[in-house]
Amino acid sequence: MNRPLRSTVSQIVSILIITLAASAGISAQEAVPLHVGEPLSGPLALADTVRYSLDTQPGYFVRGIVHQESVNVAVRIVGPDGSQIRSVDVRIRGEEPFQFETEQEGAYTLEVVPVDEEEGDFQVRLDRLEPVATDPEELADQLLSSHDRSDSPGAAVRVWRNGETLFSRTYGMANLAYGIPFEADTPTNIGSTSKQFTGFAVMLLAERGQLSLDDDVRTHVPELPDFGEPVTVRHLLTHTSGYREIYNLLSMAGRRFDHGDYVSRDEIIQVVQNQPALQNEPGAEWNYNNTAYGLAALIVERVSGQSFTDFMQENVFEPLGMDRSVARPHVQAIVEGRTVGYAPDPQGGYREMRDLGGSIGAGAVYASIEDLETWVENYREPRVATRATIDEMMTSFVTTAGDTTGYGLGLMIDEQRGLERVHHGGADVAHRSMLVYYPEIGAGITAQGNHTSFNSNVAFRLAEAFFGEFMEPEEEEDPAEGVPFDPDSYDPAEFDAHTGRYALDATPSFVITLTRDDDRLLARATGQSQMELTPTSDSTFAVIGVDASLTLHLDEGGRAESLTLHQGGMSQRASRLDDGEDVWTPTEKELRGFVGRYLSEEVETFYNIALEGDSLVLNHRRRDDATMTPGERDAFSAANMQISFERDRHGRVIAFYLDNGRTRDVRFERVR
Secondary structure: OOOOOOOOHHHHHHHHOOOOOOOOOOOOOOOEEOOEOOOEEEEEOOOOOEEEEEEEOOOEEEEEEEEEOOOOEEEEEEOOOOOEEEEEOOOOOEEEEEEEEOOOOEEEEEEEEEOOOOOEEEEEEEEEEEEOOOOHHHHHHHHOHHHOOOOOEOEEEEEEEOOEEEEEEEEOEEEOOOOEEOOOOOOEEOHHHHHHHHHHHHHHHHHOOOOOOOOEHHHHOOOOOOOOOOOEHHHHHOOOOOOOOHHHHHHHOOOOHHHOOOOOOHHHHHHHHHOOOOOOOOOOOOOOOHHHHHHHHHHHHHHHOOOHHHHHHHHHHHHHOOOOOEEOOOOOOOOOOOOOEEEEOOOOOEEEEOOOOOOEOOEOEEEOHHHHHHHHHHHHOOOOOOHHHHHHHOOOOEOOOOOEOOEOOOOEEEEEOOEEEEEEEEEOOOOEEEEEEEOOOOEEEEEEEOEOOOOOOHHHHHHHHHHHHHOOOOOOOOOOOOOOOOHHHOOHHHHHHOOEEEEEOOOOOOEEEEEEEOOEEEEEEOOOOEEEEEEOOOOEEEEOOOOEEEEEEEOOOOOEEEEEEEEOOEEEEEEEOOOOOOOOOOOHHHHHOOOEEEEEOOOOEEEEEEEEOOEEEEEEOOEEEEEEEEOOOOEEEEOOEEEEEEEOOOOOEEEEEEEOOOOOOEEEEEOO
C-alpha cells in the first residue's frame, strides 16, 4: 500500500534508513573522464575506490550503469562541491543503474566502491549527458528512459485536460516472461490509489440511503470489539479510526510481504479483535490505515449483498466504460492482460513479486491509464454519483482538535505551486502508482509502473511541465533579499545556536541530533547514518543525497525551539530536548538487564534480545538480526521500529512496546 502518513514515524524512519554513507572524498588519485557511449572496464581491488568524472553545467540529465561482472559494488555520485548526491547498491551482480540531474557547474565524480570485501571486474557506461528537456513530452521520455527497454519492467504516463488527451505513452514491458509490452490499455495494480474507489463505493451507498457515514462500524461489522467509543464509517475513510494498521502489525510478527507471504481478508477483523485498545480517540488523529479501508470494502459487501468486485463492476466500472479495470478479489485471481510486478534480483535481472494479500478495499484495483483518465473525468463531469458526493470526497477532514488533515474520503487534497491538487499514490509490493487531478483547470495526469524502483512522483514533475502556465512561479528567490540564496553566504557558526537533540512528537524515542564539524552541518537520526546539510535559507536546510529537508522554528532570540522534517510529501515535527538532559549511554550491566525472550499475545510471536559485544541485538526467526541503538533512557531503535521497555516497581525489565509508526504500543512480555 501507499504510505502517505501524517505523522507516523515508520515511513520517515524507513526513508531515513536509506541515507547515504558519508563520501570518502576525492583523493589525489586522478578520476578517469567519462564520455557518452564509451564503456570503460576496470578491476576493483579490496578497499579500493575507482573514480570517474564528467564536467557539465547545471540543468543536465545524466544516466548510465555500472555492470558488476565479478564484483559487488556500490556506486556514489559526488557533486562539484564534494557532497554526495546519490548512492546506489541494489544488486550483487548485474546492473547498478544511476540517474540524476545536475544543479552545479563543474566536475561530478562517480565513485565505484567494493562491497562485502570482494574484488573483481566491472564496467561503467555513460548513456546520457544532455540538457534537461524543456518540451513536456520530451521530458517524459527523458525521465522514463531507463524503463524504455525490452528487458525491463515498464511505465506508463497519460495527461489530459477538459476531456482531451494531451499525452499518452508507455515504456518497457508489462510481462518479461512472455515479452508483452506495457500498453495504454494494460491493466496495472494501482495500489493505494484504489482507496478513492472504495470511498466512492461507500458514498454511492450513502447516496442511496443504504448507510450513513456516521454509522457505527459495528452496526455493519458487529464482530468488531466495542472499545467504549464509537468508530464510524467516516473514521474509516478518513484514517482516523484508531485501529491497528494490518501490514505494519503483521510485519512485527515476521510476515515477509517481499517474499510473498499470504494475508487473508479474515485477518483484518482478527487484527482489530486482538487489539487491546484504540491507538487514538476516533477522529482525533490522522494515521494512514489499510485496516480501515479493508473494513470499508467489507461494509460495502454486507450492505449491498454483493462481493466488492461485483459491486465495483456493476456500479462503477461498467457504467463509466472502464472495461480494463477490476477489483482483484485475491492474489490468485486472473486479471486478463495485467502487468506483473518486478523487483531487482540481487544476482542480476528481475524477479517476479506477488501482490499483497487481503488488500481489497485498501488496494487491489487493476486499471489501465486510459481507464484512469475516464475515472477522473467523472470527477470533472459526474455521470456516476452526484456533484455533492464528489465534493465531499475532496473535502479535507478536520480532527476533533480542529486540525485539517489534508485528506478527504480516499483522496489527498493540497496545492502545487498555488494550484489546487487532488491526488493519491499507491505502492503494492512491486507496483507504483500516482493519479492526480487539478480541478481548477479540469486537468489530470497519471503515472504507473511495475517496478519497485519506479518513482511515481514523476507525475508531479510532469504536471509542472504540462500545466506550469496555470501555476504560480517557482520560488527560486529569497523573499527578503529578492535574490537566490547563496549557501556560501551562510556562516556555519550560526548553526551552533541550533545544535542539539530534537525528539519526534509522535515518537519521542526517535531523535534527530544536529551538530557542526567545522564548516560541515550535520544531522543524525536515531539508529541512522550521519547526514550532511546544506542551507537553503537561514532556517531551512536540505539533506544532501536524500530528498528531504529541515525547517527550523526559531524563538525570539533566533534559536531553534523545534524543527520539521519534510520527506516524501510528509512533514513530521520534532521538539527540542532540554540541553541539560544527558544522553543515555547504557553500561554493560544495564544492557544485560534487557536480555531475554519476549512474547506478544496480540501478534502471537516471540522476539529474543541478546548482548553481542557492546550492543543489544533484536532477533526474530523470520527477520534479519538488528542491532538496537539507544535513544532516550530505556528506549532503543532497531529495524525501523522503536522499542520502549517497561519495568516493575523493583526496576526489573518485564516487557517492551514496539512502535513502527502506523502500529504502536504492541506489548511483548518477558517470558525468560
